[in-house]
Amino acid sequence: MERHIVHCDLDTFFVSVERLQRPDLIGKPVLVGGSAGRGVVASCSYEARQFGVHSAMPMKQALQLCPEAILVRGDHDKYAQYSRMVTEIIAGSAPVFEKASIDEHYMDLTGMDKYFSCWKWARELRQKIIRETGLPISFGLSSGKTVSKIATGLAKPCGELYVVPGEEKTFLAPLPVKKIPMAGKQTVQKLARMGIHKIEAIQKIDVSVMERALGVHGVSLWKKANGLDDAPVVPHGERKSLSKEWTFEQDLSDQDQLQQYVKTMVDDLTFSLRREGRLCACVTLKMRYSNFETFTRQLTIPYSCSERVIAQKALELLQQAYKPGTKIRLIGIRLSELVSGSYQIDLFNDVLTDINLSKAMDGIRNKYGTELIRRGQRVQRSRKDDAQRVSA
Structure with missing residues (x-):
């Protein structure tokens, strides 16, 4: 049976989301990412690309190439929301789909051509996504994932391309x-x-x-x-991890400050776990020193979404990684091995006041947002800090 594989990619996704909120950015060179001094470009508009700017480029270099570019700090919660909107539209239409990243999907339409043109179906789906989200999106259709992905790249911006079977x-x-x-x-x-x-x-x-x-x-x-690609479209699954990281504007060496950053990230991540009805069984610490040497280590834990339990393990990892006097450039926390489930109280370790406090704080966050309240000392977030990253 002849395969029909669609690859679709949201064009300059982060920039496009920002433009929905700020129409004044339309037609202008835009950079989304971290600070001008230490950050990198997470996404850039086509107007900025004309100056040689590209994703993952140091922001400082990007601004040298394109001084008139408008720098916008990223908001991954907002991007995740729009990503879910697109995924839900695809899930409601495609027989089999794979979410390859926050802004791209594969769909397997094999066999559908007996009843409906796959090309026409893909075009109609693309228009539906544009109509319901306001986001530009491109797609490629062919017999395999590789050719379809390449076709998508050539179809941009906001286009579509069909590679007829046999013409790969x-x-x-x-x-x-x-x-x-x-x-x-x-x-x-x-x-x-x-x-x-x-x-x-x-x-x-x-x-x-x-x-x-x-x-x-x-x-x-x-x-x-040679166009020989039988890689399957892997059905979409649930998110496997949650993570946050900060790249500091100035390298840090103070252990107390580093501990507070870890606690704040754990606070945010465990709130996300509880909101989604998830538990984690693995905590990973990532630390990058000023010489770019990177330390990554993890610990397994009983399934939990408790700030106290997870923070304790994260701080143990920090203690292992911390070298007195050593400058730290980046720190991050990842929670993985996620499963669905409600939080089970650990009668030997949990303190009832902690549980009640978590519930009260979650209620406030759900009503007023995550920035209003945090457990313990508040980490002052500088606008120069790199954007937080949430993994899917």
């Missing part, structure tokens, strides 16, 4: 090797030294050449270059 090799041939999703910078450089710059060159050589040069990775690249 012809479509891919003139494109640069870097267009293959799994072709990283080092791989592209190695292929360039072999005289391979276009996908067509990979198509013309024997797979054994690619295997000798790049091993198993080379074989996979060769298959993708």
